[in-house]
Amino acid sequence: MARVLVVDDDPRLVKVVASLLHKRDHQVESVPNGELARQALRRGGVDIALLDVNLPDINGLSLVFQLREEGNTTPVILLTVRTEVQDQALGLRLGGDDYVAKPFNPEVLLARIEAVLRRSAAGAAPRAEEVQSGYLEIPPVLVDLTARQVFKDGAEVRLAPLEYAVLEFLATNRGRAVSKEELMLRVWGTSRGVSRTLAEHISRLRRKLGDGLIVTQTGYGYLIPAPPGDRATTAR
Missing domain, CATH: 3.40.50.2300 (Response regulator)
Structure with missing residues (x-):
């Protein structure tokens, strides 16, 4: 209720x-x-x-x-x-x-x-605290929301602006599967005609940050799993 x-x-x-x-x-x-x-x-x-x-x-x-x-x-x-x-x-x-x-x-x-x-x-309170601090930690990745910088194992990883936007939205919604349509609306402002572009950006993020960071929800979208102990959406 x-x-x-x-x-x-x-x-x-x-x-x-x-x-x-x-x-x-x-x-x-x-x-x-x-x-x-x-x-x-x-x-x-x-x-x-x-x-x-x-x-x-x-x-x-x-x-x-x-x-x-x-x-x-x-x-x-x-x-x-x-x-x-x-x-x-x-x-x-x-x-x-x-x-x-x-x-x-x-x-x-x-x-x-x-x-x-x-x-x-699904884990809204922990995410709110992290966002307020200005950092999101998804080991071994750290996202500095204020400086819009990303680090892996302490070393800065250079991301294109749209790559960062995709990562930031998935990270601030950690533990929730985000549909492709929602992600495209948030980042590109439209859900039409950019599905292949989104897939390319996800692929580049995986190459730069590791294959296990972003999980594909088959037929739906993408997910960064919640930390251990938090309720996470079932992965593929």
Whole structure:
């Protein structure tokens, strides 16, 4: 059971979503604007937020960006009628955890919520502490997030900017399998036409950092396994 905050000024949509979530035994709180959403998220106690992008008082993308700047890590699924790839990429880059277009299939929305909650639960606290320190250690690799440098066994490994971007996103999501589509959206801003380019970047990272660092999830995407003792996604 999760505590879900629904942020939308359309009472009919809120009613439908709340009914859907109640059937899965989730607790639901709803607010009609961004300021009330900000207050609720700052107050805490929310496991996930469904945030409409087009709110009456503030753009949802601006709100999620502000929250992330404040250090608020509550998972957020963005809801919007806009389906352009560029809009989806921007929403993810600004801090959204997923992006669902309206009108949506109820079962798909539920599946997206459950997937984001699983990702959030899988080792989120240790990763947050590492990111705050500015370093991510994946022995024998160390990622300096501030300087955007990578070291293996103490020696610097030079990565191209996009190679570093791929590595950083996988590393900050350590323990979670990341789909190819999500990775391409995050790094290239589109999920179309760059699948082969992504594969090439993964191949180069493996050559530079070792074959065992990045695991392929067949038919889905890629994974950097969680440290021993943490719950990790099953590898290939």
